[in-house]
Amino acid sequence: MHQVLLVEDDARLASLVSEYLRAYEFTVDVVTRGDTALAHFNATSPDMVVLDLTLPGLDGLVVCRQIREMSRVPILILTAREDAFDEVSALEQGADDFVNKPIQPRVLLARLRALARRGALDTTHPSGDLTIGSLRISKENYTVYWRGAPVLLNHPEFKVLLVLAESAGKVQSRNDIYTKVRGLELAGLDRSIDNCVSRLRRKFDDSAGDKIKTVWGEGYLLSPSAWVG
Numbered sequence: 001m002h003q004v005l006l007v008e009d010d011a012r013l014a015s016l017v018s019e020y021l022r023a024y025e026f027t028v029d030v031v032t033r034g035d036t037a038l039a040h041f042n043a044t045s046p047d048m049v050v051l052d053l054t055l056p057g058l059d060g061l062v063v064c065r066q067i068r069e070m071s072r073v074p075i076l077i078l079t080a081r082e083d084a085f086d087e088v089s090a091l092e093q094g095a096d097d098f099v100n101k102p103i104q105p106r107v108l109l110a111r112l113r114a115l116a117r118r119g120a121l122d123t124t125h126p127s128g129d130l131t132i133g134s135l136r137i138s139k140e141n142y143t144v145y146w147r148g149a150p151v152l153l154n155h156p157e158f159k160v161l162l163v164l165a166e167s168a169g170k171v172q173s174r175n176d177i178y179t180k181v182r183g184l185e186l187a188g189l190d191r192s193i194d195n196c197v198s199r200l201r202r203k204f205d206d207s208a209g210d211k212i213k214t215v216w217g218e219g220y221l222l223s224p225s226a227w228v229g
Contacts, residue, residue: 002116003027005046007037007063008078009055013103017050020105026112034058038066046073048115050108051095053079053086061093068094068155072142074115078103091192094155097182114182132168133227135204137161151203156181160196164212164222173219193220 004021008014009032018028031040035057041049049067053060064075077090080101087098097111130137136145142158144151153161159181164172174193181193197212197220204211211226 001025001027002047002112003029003044004048004050004112005029005031005037005041005044006050007031007034007055007060008050008052009033010052013101017103017105017108021109021112024109032056034060034063037063041067041071048074048076048112050076050078050112053077053090061089064090064093064095072155076108076111076115088195091156092154096155130162130165132165132222132224135165135227137165146204153200153203156192156196157200157203160193161200161222164220168222168224171215171218171221176219 002025004026006014006017006028008017008030011032014030014032018030021028029040029044029046031037034055037051037055037058051060051064055063060077060079064077067073067075074097075095076097076099077087077095078099078101079086079090090098096115099108099111130139134147137158138144139162142155144153144158144161160177163177163180177193178190197214201207201209201212206212206226211223213221213223215221
């Protein structure tokens with residue numbers, strides 16, 4: 001059974017979600033305020049967090065950032081806001097997935113199961129560092145160094161970089177990357193992998209796309225030789 005912390009101030013929705021998930025072998029703890037979510041998280045150590053963005057006491061994005069600063073636990077964001085900026089902001093703060101309201105319980109369940117599978121796969125990664133030229137990735141503590149200096153990456157950026165680095169020199173399709181990072185098949189119009197690669201290129205001075213190459217019609221390739229020096 002997976003323990004879920006549900007941070008949602010809508011009592012009716014929280015009750016419906018909790019009842020549905022409990023029928024599928026999830027345990028659910030409900031918190032209704034953002035300013036008490038972190039303390040409850042620390043006290044219960046859940047396996048994953050389902051987090052509303054609009055909360056009394058403290059905004060959901062702030063709660064997301066606070067949790068991510070201390071844990072790699074999967075975080076799924078819920079929101080009724082119809083603004084793509086919210087999704088980008090949530091992912092930047094370290095969220096792993098994003099579901100819009102009104103919620104379809106079967107979709108939420110599928111997303112949580114995917115996060116659970118991905119979490120299980122994460123535990124199989126060998127500990128230690130992965131080094132490619134002047135790039136060093138610590139899979140144990142989720143840190144990245146480039147030419148000896150730390151590079152601040154959010155969780156999706158780290159996962160995409162790790163997927164590419166572990167297959168350095170080989171093309172990874174967008175669908176393969178998406179599946180390894182999020183545990184789901186890539187939706188046709190989803191541009192999150194492309195956007196993530198664009199951010200990685202900016203952070204590693206790769207405006208020409210030499211370090212992370214675009215292989216048209218196939219996907220992306222991390223070029224080992226371009227990270228030397």
